[in-house]
C-alpha cells in the first residue's frame with residue numbers, strides 16, 4: 001500500500017437524499033437547485049411526475065454497485081418543493097426505493113413541504129405513503145416579510161400548513177428565517193412565539209444570507225443591522241430553550257428524541273447517496289472518500305439518468321482536504337465529535353489535526369474532554385474562524 005493511503009476501518013452509516021427540483025416560483029434569495037415549473041412548461045402542463053420517477057429509479061439502480069450490502073438509515077426528499085408531487089407519486093417513489101435498497105425498519109423518511117402547495121389532507125396522504133417526518137418551509141408568519149421574501153404563501157396558509165402537519169405527524173420540523181428585510185426584534189420574537197405555540201418537535205432557524213447568483217444578490221434588500229441579527233439569534237435560543245427545545249446544531253433546535261437523524265448523519269460526516277437533479281453524494285470506501293454530483297438541469301438530468309449516466313462529476317476528496325471537510329460538519333454540532341470518529345470517518349491519524357486542535361484550544365474556540373472535542377460558546381459564535389484553522393496549507 002502506498003504511504004499516505006487512507007485507511008477506513010469501517011464504513012459510516014449511509015443515508016439517501018432524493019432531490020425533486022421544481023417550485024411554483026423561484027424565491028429571490030434561493031440558490032438551491034430549484035426551477036420554476038411554469039418557466040419551462042406549456043401553460044397548464046402538469047409536472048412530469050412519472051418521467052421524473054422513472055429517472056430516479058434508473059439513477060438509483062445505476063448507483064447500487066456503489067452501496068452494495070449497506071443499509072440505508074434515513075431518507076430525505078428535498079427540493080425544490082417536493083410537496084408539489086402527489087402522494088401517489090411519493091408512494092411509488094418510496095416503493096421503488098424499498099424494492100432496491102435495504103432500508104432500516106424504522107428509518108426516518110423526511111419530506112419537505114411548502115405551505116400553499118397542497119389541498120387539505122395532502123399531508124396525511126404523505127404519511128400514509130410512508131413519510132415519517134414533514135419539514136415545512138414556513139420562513140415567517142408575517143405577511144409583509146413573506147411578501148418581501150417573494151414567497152407564494154401568506155400567514156394564513158403557513159398557520160394552516162403547520163396545523164395540518166401537527167395533526168398528521170408525530171415528528172415534524174418548521175423552517176424559519178431571521179434578519180429579514182424590514183424585520184425588527186419584536187417581529188422576530190413574534191415569529192418564533194407563533195411557531196412555538198404549535199409545540200413543534202424540531203425547528204430550523206436560518207439567518208437570511210444573500211447568495212451569489214440570486215435576485216437578492218443583484219438587488220440587495222435592506223437588511224437589519226448585524227447587532228440586531230445577533231440579538232435575534234440570542235432571543236431565538238432563549239425562547240426555544242424555554243419551550244424545551246435544545247440548540248443541538250448551529251441552526252437546529254429539537255426536543256429530546258426529535259433530532260433529525262438524516263441531518264445528523266451529514267454533520268457526523270456520514271455517507272449519503274444523492275439521487276435526482278443536481279444531487280450531491282458522499283460515499284466512503286476502504287481507501288478513499290468520493291464526492292459525486294448529478295446533472296443539474298432537470299430535463300438533462302432525466303435524459304442522462306435514463307441512459308444510466310446521471311453523474312457529471314465524481315472525485316475523491318484529497319487527503320489534505322479531509323480534515324477541513326470533516327470540521328465543516330462536525331463543529332456545527334453543540335456536542336462536537338469523538339476523536340475516534342475523526343479517525344474512523346476520514347481514515348487519517350489524529351496527528352493530522354493535532355496542531356490545529358492545539359491552536360483552536362489556545363484561542364478558546366474548542367473544549368476537549370475525554371476523547372471528545374466540542375466548540376466553546378465563542379467557537380460556536382465564530383464558527384468559520386474555528387473551521388478555517390483546519391484548512392489545508394495549499
Ligand SMILES: C[S@@+](CC[C@H](N)C(=O)[O-])C[C@H]1O[C@@H](n2cnc3c(N)ncnc32)[C@H](O)[C@@H]1O
Pocket residue numbers: 029030031032078079080081082112113114136137138139175176177206207208209210211
Ligand atoms: C432546501 S430549502 C427549501 C425548502 C422549501 N422549498 C421552502 O423553500 O420552503 C430549505 C430551507 O433553507 C432555507 N434557506 C433557503 N435559502 C436561504 C438563504 N438564502 N438564507 C437562509 N436560509 C435559506 C429556508 O429556510 C428553506 O426552508
Ligand code: SF4
Pocket residue numbers: 022023025026027030031032034079080081114137
Ligand atoms: S420554494 Fe424553496 S426551494 Fe423553491 S425557490 Fe423558494 S426557497 Fe428555493
